[in-house]
Amino acid sequence: MNAKPMIEIKNIYKHFGPVRALDGVSLKVYPGRVMVIIGPSGSGKSTLLRCMNHMEVENKGEVWVEGELLNGTQKNLNRIRSEIGMVFQLFNLYPHLTVLENITLAQRIVKKVSKKEAIENAMHQLQRVGIAEKADVHPQKLSGGQQQRVAIARALAMKPKIMLFDEPTSALDPEMIKEVLDVMLLLAKEGITMVVVTHEMGFARAAADEVIFMDEGLIVEHGTPEQLFDHPIHPRTKQFLSQILAH
Amino acid sequence: MIEETSPALRDRVQISMDKKSLRQKLKDFPWWFVALLMIIFSSYVLIAINPKYKDAFLFIRIGLSTTITTTLSAFFIALIIGLITGLGRISQSVFFRNLATLYVEFIRGVPMLVLIFFIAFAGVPGVVDGLNVIGHWLQSIGVNFLAAPLITLENKNIDMTVRAVIALSVTYGAFLAEIFRAGIQSIGYGQMEAARSQGMSFWQAMYYIILPQAIRNVLPALGNDFVAMLKDTSLVSVLAVRDITQVARLYAGRSFRYEETYTTLVIMYLSMTVILSLLVKYLERRYHRSER
Numbered sequence: 001m002n003a004k005p006m007i008e009i010k011n012i013y014k015h016f017g018p019v020r021a022l023d024g025v026s027l028k029v030y031p032g033r034v035m036v037i038i039g040p041s042g043s044g045k046s047t048l049l050r051c052m053n054h055m056e057v058e059n060k061g062e063v064w065v066e067g068e069l070l071n072g073t074q075k076n077l078n079r080i081r082s083e084i085g086m087v088f089q090l091f092n093l094y095p096h097l098t099v100l101e102n103i104t105l106a107q108r109i110v111k112k113v114s115k116k117e118a119i120e121n122a123m124h125q126l127q128r129v130g131i132a133e134k135a136d137v138h139p140q141k142l143s144g145g146q147q148q149r150v151a152i153a154r155a156l157a158m159k160p161k162i163m164l165f166d167e168p169t170s171a172l173d174p175e176m177i178k179e180v181l182d183v184m185l186l187l188a189k190e191g192i193t194m195v196v197v198t199h200e201m202g203f204a205r206a207a208a209d210e211v212i213f214m215d216e217g218l219i220v221e222h223g224t225p226e227q228l229f230d231h232p233i234h235p236r237t238k239q240f241l242s243q244i245l246a247h
Numbered sequence: 248m249i250e251e252t253s254p255a256l257r258d259r260v261q262i263s264m265d266k267k268s269l270r271q272k273l274k275d276f277p278w279w280f281v282a283l284l285m286i287i288f289s290s291y292v293l294i295a296i297n298p299k300y301k302d303a304f305l306f307i308r309i310g311l312s313t314t315i316t317t318t319l320s321a322f323f324i325a326l327i328i329g330l331i332t333g334l335g336r337i338s339q340s341v342f343f344r345n346l347a348t349l350y351v352e353f354i355r356g357v358p359m360l361v362l363i364f365f366i367a368f369a370g371v372p373g374v375v376d377g378l379n380v381i382g383h384w385l386q387s388i389g390v391n392f393l394a395a396p397l398i399t400l401e402n403k404n405i406d407m408t409v410r411a412v413i414a415l416s417v418t419y420g421a422f423l424a425e426i427f428r429a430g431i432q433s434i435g436y437g438q439m440e441a442a443r444s445q446g447m448s449f450w451q452a453m454y455y456i457i458l459p460q461a462i463r464n465v466l467p468a469l470g471n472d473f474v475a476m477l478k479d480t481s482l483v484s485v486l487a488v489r490d491i492t493q494v495a496r497l498y499a500g501r502s503f504r505y506e507e508t509y510t511t512l513v514i515m516y517l518s519m520t521v522i523l524s525l526l527v528k529y530l531e532r533r534y535h536r537s538e539r
Binding site: 053055074078079080081082083084086088090092093094095096105106109110111154155158 | 435437438440441442443444445446447448449451455456459460463
């Protein structure tokens with residue numbers, strides 16, 4: 001792995017009041033690779049993901065994106081964020097805009113793309129997630145799975161260098177999880193750099209290049225899906241996997 | 248986010264409403280509203296056929312344009328003050344947050360009538376004196392083009408109608424600020440996060456994402472305050488501004504027809520507020536529907 005890391009996290013700490021969410025975490029995400037972060041709730045995995053585009057700002061340590069330090073100035077932050085796509089657990093689509101407008105707005109006002117180009121790009125992204133026929137409806141009319149696919153299209157439309165997924169299927173009804181995971185698998189195969197926080201072990205096995213197991217604000221174990229799922233070393237990892245896979 | 252009711256459930260509710268018995272329908276019918284309309288209608292009949300009422304109406308009508316323009320201009324300015332103050336109330340900046348809260352709490356702690364006296368006879372003159380001082384200071388350092396208009400400003404040149412508008416907008420600005428604040432806070436934080444994650448600045452997110460949703464949510468409340476302000480313009484009659492209340496007082500004092508005058512005045516306010524309330528309800532329903 002000679003390539004430069006897309007995101008490099010250097011020994012970050014984050015606490016919410018007395019709760020220590022991250023307790024000294026270092027990590028490198030390389031271009032073209034898919035990293036899946038697993039762990040029990042409260043282990044700090046979402047916080048780690050949210051530190052990567054400073055939705056959460058670390059108390060100590062450094063976050064580097066493509067060789068640039070996130071330094072707390074708004075200009076630096078807004079530009080870097082526009083190159084990092086983020087997908088949320090609760091979709092967070094803009095309910096007052098149509099699906100198409102949801103996808104074109106940030107292209108227009110952040111990247112200053114022309115209207116025509118923004119719409120073309122938006123339609124292309126909607127086709128990619130298989131939902132182009134819904135371009136003119138409002139998001140509330142869509143099912144959860146469809147909304148999440150629109151949210152993915154919205155993030156992709158910014159032509160991001162990396163995509164962050166924060167438990168993208170946790171708020172979905174079981175029958176809708178697959179359609180979202182299928183889209184994510186497709187993106188993984190296309191070679192898009194991804195960091196995914198999820199409880200979907202099947203997805204992790206199928207798509208991940210690396211899996212990280214976190215517990216109590218620390219990276220406990222880090223390896224390929226085969227290593228981590230089939231031959232976990234750390235007792236805490238073994239315990240977590242047995243609990244998850246038991247049901 | 249508003250939870251979408253399933254179509255099936257909505258149909259079932261619809262059917263159960265259709266099945267409502269005649270008896271229940273009669274019980275739920277807004278009889279009060281019919282009565283209200285009848286009161287207004289019969290009063291206008293009275294005004295049309297009784298010369299005493301007609302005279303009162305024709306005289307009071309002179310004040311109508313003042314009442315309406317005062318309401319519109321004061322509400323417009325109050326919207327701007329309210330929006331800025333509402334944003335200040337939730338600002339990250341300790342200074343702006345406290346400044347906005349100080350203003351809101353100050354206004355809320357004083358009766359409106361007293362505030363109108365205070366702003367018209369102490370607030371405005373105080374500001375004018377202050378501007379005069381700044382004007383003289385600017386003159387002394389040689390910035391004459393700015394100094395001239397500030398020095399020539401005189402209290403006696405500021406019309407009472409202007410003071411009334413200032414007083415009403417400063418007062419209502421504080422009320423509207425609370426509405427805007429609540430509206431902005433009603434929008435889930437996820438919306439701001441999604442917008443910021445796409446690289447929008449805080450103000451872009453506010454303008455394109457948060458405010459359009461917030462304002463839609465508070466439209467009914469703004470409408471109610473507009474109706475309330477229409478009524479509260481009657482208070483500016485204490486500044487001798489010739490709104491319908493002031494004109495009615497003049498007429499009653501001159502003609503000694505107190506009954507006719509004040510009955511007519513009540514009906515005039517009532518018909519305006521009823522029409523506006525209906526308009527607010529209609530808009531509310533329309534926005535509610537378009538959201539689905």
